[in-house]
Amino acid sequence: MNIPYGGARSRRLAAPIALGAAFALLASACGGGSSADSDGVVELRYSWWGADDRHSTLQQVIEIFEAENPDIRIAGDYTDWGSYWDRLATSTAGGDAPDIMMQEERYLREYGDRGALADLGEFDGVLDLSNVDPLIADSGDLEDQTYGIASGVNVYAILADPEAFEEAGVDMPDDTTWTWDDYVEIAGEISEATDGDVVGTQSMSYNESGFQIFARQHGENLYDEDGALAFSTETLTEWFRITEDLLDNGGQPGASQSVEIEAGGPDQSVLATNTGAMAHFWSNQLGGLTESSGRDLELLRYPGETDNERTGMYFKPAMFYSISAGSDHPEEAARFVDFMLNSNEAAELVLADLGLPANIDVRSHILSSLPAADERSAIFLSDVEGDVVDGNPPPPIGAGEVVEITKRVTDELSFGNLTPEEAAEQFISEVESATGSA
Amino acid sequence: MSALLQRSPKKSDPAPTKARTAKGAKGGGTGRRRQENLAAYGFLAPWFLGLIIITAGPLMASLYFSFTDYNLIGDHQWVGLENYERMLTDDRLHSSLRVTFVYVFVSVPLQLALALALAMVLDRGVRGLTLYRSVYYLPSLLGGSVAIAILWRQVFGAEGLVNQLLGFFGVQGPGWVSHPDYALGTLVVLNVWTFGAPMVIFLAGLRQIPRMYYEAASVDGASAVHRFWNITVPMLTPIIFFNLVLQIINAFQTFTQAFIVSGGTGGPSDSTLFYTLYLYQRGFGSFDMGYASAMAWLLLMIIAGFTAVNFLASKYWVFYGD
Numbered sequence: 004m005n006i007p008y009g010g011a012r013s014r015r016l017a018a019p020i021a022l023g024a025a026f027a028l029l030a031s032a033c034g035g036g037s038s039a040d041s042d043g044v045v046e047l048r049y050s051w052w053g054a055d056d057r058h059s060t061l062q063q064v065i066e067i068f069e070a071e072n073p074d075i076r077i078a079g080d081y082t083d084w085g086s087y088w089d090r091l092a093t094s095t096a097g098g099d100a101p102d103i104m105m106q107e108e109r110y111l112r113e114y115g116d117r118g119a120l121a122d123l124g125e126f127d128g129v130l131d132l133s134n135v136d137p138l139i140a141d142s143g144d145l146e147d148q149t150y151g152i153a154s155g156v157n158v159y160a161i162l163a164d165p166e167a168f169e170e171a172g173v174d175m176p177d178d179t180t181w182t183w184d185d186y187v188e189i190a191g192e193i194s195e196a197t198d199g200d201v202v203g204t205q206s207m208s209y210n211e212s213g214f215q216i217f218a219r220q221h222g223e224n225l226y227d228e229d230g231a232l233a234f235s236t237e238t239l240t241e242w243f244r245i246t247e248d249l250l251d252n253g254g255q256p257g258a259s260q261s262v263e264i265e266a267g268g269p270d271q272s273v274l275a276t277n278t279g280a281m282a283h284f285w286s287n288q289l290g291g292l293t294e295s296s297g298r299d300l301e302l303l304r305y306p307g308e309t310d311n312e313r314t315g316m317y318f319k320p321a322m323f324y325s326i327s328a329g330s331d332h333p334e335e336a337a338r339f340v341d342f343m344l345n346s347n348e349a350a351e352l353v354l355a356d357l358g359l360p361a362n363i364d365v366r367s368h369i370l371s372s373l374p375a376a377d378e379r380s381a382i383f384l385s386d387v388e389g390d391v392v393d394g395n396p397p398p399p400i401g402a403g404e405v406v407e408i409t410k411r412v413t414d415e416l417s418f419g420n421l422t423p424e425e426a427a428e429q430f431i432s433e434v435e436s437a438t439g440s441a
Numbered sequence: 442m443s444a445l446l447q448r449s450p451k452k453s454d455p456a457p458t459k460a461r462t463a464k465g466a467k468g469g470g471t472g473r474r475r476q477e478n479l480a481a482y483g484f485l486a487p488w489f490l491g492l493i494i495i496t497a498g499p500l501m502a503s504l505y506f507s508f509t510d511y512n513l514i515g516d517h518q519w520v521g522l523e524n525y526e527r528m529l530t531d532d533r534l535h536s537s538l539r540v541t542f543v544y545v546f547v548s549v550p551l552q553l554a555l556a557l558a559l560a561m562v563l564d565r566g567v568r569g570l571t572l573y574r575s576v577y578y579l580p581s582l583l584g585g586s587v588a589i590a591i592l593w594r595q596v597f598g599a600e601g602l603v604n605q606l607l608g609f610f611g612v613q614g615p616g617w618v619s620h621p622d623y624a625l626g627t628l629v630v631l632n633v634w635t636f637g638a639p640m641v642i643f644l645a646g647l648r649q650i651p652r653m654y655y656e657a658a659s660v661d662g663a664s665a666v667h668r669f670w671n672i673t674v675p676m677l678t679p680i681i682f683f684n685l686v687l688q689i690i691n692a693f694q695t696f697t698q699a700f701i702v703s704g705g706t707g708g709p710s711d712s713t714l715f716y717t718l719y720l721y722q723r724g725f726g727s728f729d730m731g732y733a734s735a736m737a738w739l740l741l742m743i744i745a746g747f748t749a750v751n752f753l754a755s756k757y758w759v760f761y762g763d
Contacts, residue, residue, distance in 0.1 A: 088726070092725045092726070095514055113514075116515075262620075266703075410706060418620070420621075
């Protein structure tokens with residue numbers, strides 16, 4: 004900190020130097036942000052969420068795309084599901100949204116309605132949407148604008164580890180007939196037989212997608228066409244009661260442990276760590292979880308599909324490819340989306356990780372080359388297809404907040420701060436205020 | 442910070458003298474002075490621009506946004522006091538205030554007490570004082586960091602180090618950060634652990650108390666307790682006051698630790714939902730930036746209020762010596 008005291012000459016220089024340095028700092032702070040290099044290569048940013056294996060796969064896909072399109076460079080920008088939405092909101096607000104982003108149905112409207120996403124219908128000749136499975140082709144449309152195009156099809160189901168069942172000496176259930184009582188009972192048996200070393204099931208009420216199936220089994224749904232809540236308090240109470248039963252009989256980990264498991268994401272799930280027999284996941288996560296668990300996991304239909312009013316399972320657009328409305332290079336971004344959606348090369352790497360590919364030709368192309376796990380999920384999807392009654396209306400704006408509300412209410416329920424009835428009431432009132440349907 | 446406190450009297454002295462002598466010797470005029478001023482402003486410019494662009498600008502913008510329904514992405518409308526009115530009925534806001542107040546009122550006194558106690562031990566002339574000082578100061582540098590918060594989550598996890606240690610004694614510890622009854626306490630411990638910064642300041646303060654007071658008191662037969670309460674504490678009140686104001690402000694602004702330890706949720710069941718964390722959730726999770734801005738201003742008011750009360754009350758207990 005000792006500034007040597009110089010002569011008159013050095014002092015005369017001091018002012019210009021200081022000012023110069025200040026401006027240099029300022030200039031460097033304002034620089035950056037320009038995305039076209041002098042050599043004409045366009046730089047794009049592509050953001051997604053996921054676990055480790057998805058990150059490395061998508062990086063490989065990007066490399067292939069760059070090799071074929073030397074005029075475009077793509078920077079991958081990835082994180083886990085939890086921080087993805089915070090980061091996307093922040094960067095979008097700062098006018099620095101990624102050019103291409105993965106979206107999800109609960110958030111798509113939030114961004115689309117506010118003008119943050121480009122209309123994908125406007126890239127004729129660049130982005131070919133003609134081969135997309137009609138089941139989900141317009142799932143990203145809102146008011147005649149295509150804000151997102153589905154990457155693939157997904158179904159919410161139970162992932163089971165046959166080895167864990169074997170370890171506990173419990174038979175795998177027949178998932179075409181099992182009831183919710185069976186589910187609770189089996190989970191309890193597994194925990195008991197292994198003395199808690201292997202729990203029966205991971206807590207299921209942290210994700211509202213499961214309840215959506217349950218509500219549909221009762222002839223209700225999570226949201227109706229207008230985005231209002233479409234289920235009764237009794238149904239939700241009953242849903243929470245199942246979790247309470249599982250806590251009582253030890254079929255699922257205790258409250259505090261569940262909090263830690265949930266915070267860890269799929270890589271810390273009871274399946275990945277070989278400490279549980281069942282967990283609720285999207286079918287596209289089978290591949291990743293098979294890898295991290297080192298076991299041949301299987302997909303099971305939801306319990307209660309046959310002994311209730313109707314079946315509840317449904318197909319969901321796994322994720323959406325969206326392009327930022329503020330992108331400087333929408334055409335190039337659309338070329339990349341086209342590559343992700345329609346190229347066999349990309350699909351051969353991604354396989355079913357972003358859902359079973361939406362492009363029907365691509366899907367049939369990779370079906371033969373799918374590794375065992377992804378093939379099982381493809382077969383499972385086609386098995387279930389006959390039972391799926393209908394799809395779901397798009398969730399209302401604010402549905403993204405429901406993710407957090409669900410977690411919070413489940414925590415309260417698990418720690419015994421709320422009864423199932425109270426949990427149902429709190430969930431309903433919080434969701435109504437978040438989605439503005441009160 | 443300690444370095445500044447200790448050295449400031451020495452440091453500020455010689456510089457002006459030198460300047461004066463230089464001017465006297467070389468007979469510089471007003472032109473040189475102006476040039477010197479210009480240089481000073483030049484060197485100040487980066488900081489000053491930073492203040493305007495990075496601090497003052499956003500501050501004013503957030504005041505404006507607090508009266509709008511700004512949602513981060515789209516346009517915004519003026520809504521008057523609506524955001525402030527909504528705060529009155531927001532249960533989660535109230536529970537976040539409760540969590541934050543408990544945190545401030547428990548962790549700050551504990552932290553300062555520990556800091557003072559260790560400062561007094563070190564002041565007795567321990568061999569290797571500089572080493573101890575650095576070692577104890579280290580957590581203050583690291584405490585607010587993401588890495589430490591992640592480490593903390595591991596150490597206090599259900600299967601973490603703490604519970605493994607407890608296991609040796611046959612005690613089955615709870616999941617310290619994943620149980621609503623213990624999570625906040627764990628964060629309090631994390632804050633108390635960063636006692637190094639106030640400790641170093643206390644140490645500097647203790648060094649300035651003239652030894653003769655203690656000698657005189659000992660001659661008169663005062664016990665150690667008496668010496669502490671009647672010499673150390675009164676002489677140290679300006680330092681205590683300084684630390685208190687600073688640590689209260691810091692504690693109100695706690696964010697990183699809670700964000701990382703709870704995975705951004707403030708969970709389990711909102712037990713670590715600090716005010717700043719809830720503000721962040723409203724702003725960036727729920728796109729409710731207008732409301733979040735209003736919350737930021739409420740926090741500013743609260744901190745300003747506490748600081749003002751502190752300064753007013755200081756008249757009655759802080760002793761600035763002769």
